[in-house]
Amino acid sequence: MRKYLLILICSVSFFGFAQTEEENQEVRELTATVINAQSDFPLESVHVVNLNLVKGTITNQDGKFTIPAMVNDTLYFSYLGFKTQKVRVTNDMFRFGDTKIALTELAYALEEVIVRPYQLTGYLEIDVKNLPINDARQYSISGLPTSYEAGSKSPSAVTKVLGAILNPADLLRNLFGKKPRQMRKLRQIKEDDNIRDLLASKFDRETLTELLQLEKVDIEDILNNCNYSKSFIQTANDLQILDAISSCYEEYRVLNRKQ
Template sequence: MKRVLLIFFSFVFLNGFSQSEDTTAVEGELVAKVVNAQSGFPMESVHIINLNKVVGTITNQEGKFTIPAAVNDTLYFTFLGFKSEKVRVTSDMFKFEDTEIALTELAYALEEVIVRPYQLTGYLEIDVKNLPINNAYQYSISGLQKSYEGGSKSPSAVTKVLGAILNPADLLRNLFGKKPRQMRKLQQMKQDDDIRNLLASKFDRETLTELLQLEKVDIEDILNNCNYSRSFINTANDLQILDAISSCYEEYRVLNRR
């Protein structure tokens, strides 16, 4: 009987010990390497974002990186000219530091480039009339310390801006109200230098959609309802878009409390 009890307690101890080892391996600093899928060479300056923890980093000259992560977190890899990849973190990635993530190069079809989109005559008065006009006007409202784009330099544009601030659209309630977790990530994104640097270099909204779990059309709807001009929506980089959505969300929260 004593021998049976000894074996039983030994089994419980070893099982508990192994579980504690597994527990320590499911969260911490993940170390891995990024390589070119075609050549196998390490890739430097690849941006990696942990979409769950909203932290970012980049690879070194050897293609290696370290990032806070836990099992089942999703890592997002992006590099200019390569297909972006999402990788789910597993316990094996903590146990073995030789984990490699391969990125595949994109094939680009070069299109004809027009060097002179505007036919200039050399006469200032004529050329000024022929150039397109940017209608992205901004209005600053005292007390709110914010600037708003009206899209047109007319009294109706100012009225539209005030209306959007005082009476937020139902669409914003639907988008912001149904995604509180994603919206709470906005401040974290703005504070992480690696994420900010990445977004400042991008114009495709791809990384933003992954971070916010929104569709591109949702991002456009938010900016339209917050009265940002079409010119701003089309030409701003992803960091400027992030700041615009963040400002809009903060105003939505203030109005919602009222």
């Protein structure tokens, strides 16, 4: 009897665990409020993007928003004059429904930056020795239009350079080939009006790098190898950059099928 009872308890526990796991994987409507971290006032027209499902929305006059999400999805918050923020979706956010997301004004965020001025003496030989050494190095290869920076900021630079040598076509195969799933997001992003509106107002590439999981240097490499001008790369907004990458990617796919 005890054996049957133990089996029954284990079965119920397993069923409950499986049900919880299944609930975690369901796409549900998540509602929360975005507030100013300093004043606790609600923030209107904050852009909210689910980076996993590639869905976007904006907050209403009460700071509230509703967006499709699953547990462990990442929400990306962007608002002019405020520091961008990423928040991981949890079960509690669905259960209680009164989650508040606080954004920090850039003026307060900048106060946390400590500036250490160099102690200059006015004597060139002494001041040169006191200045910090930049460990970043650039590799320039004959026949390639751009140089590549290595060092702590770009640890994969050597791989990119070698890839360019071994694959004369260009860096597109390396960049697109390594991120096929992320690059498929291009079409999803272009279909969401809220995300497009957000990208049209941005020039810093931060939202694009989050959505596509690419570094800024990768985006520049893609556009350089697709023959976009340096002026366009520097002055275009994020939506124009997205359209350029999308066009470039489609051309790459066509060429790749022919090879």
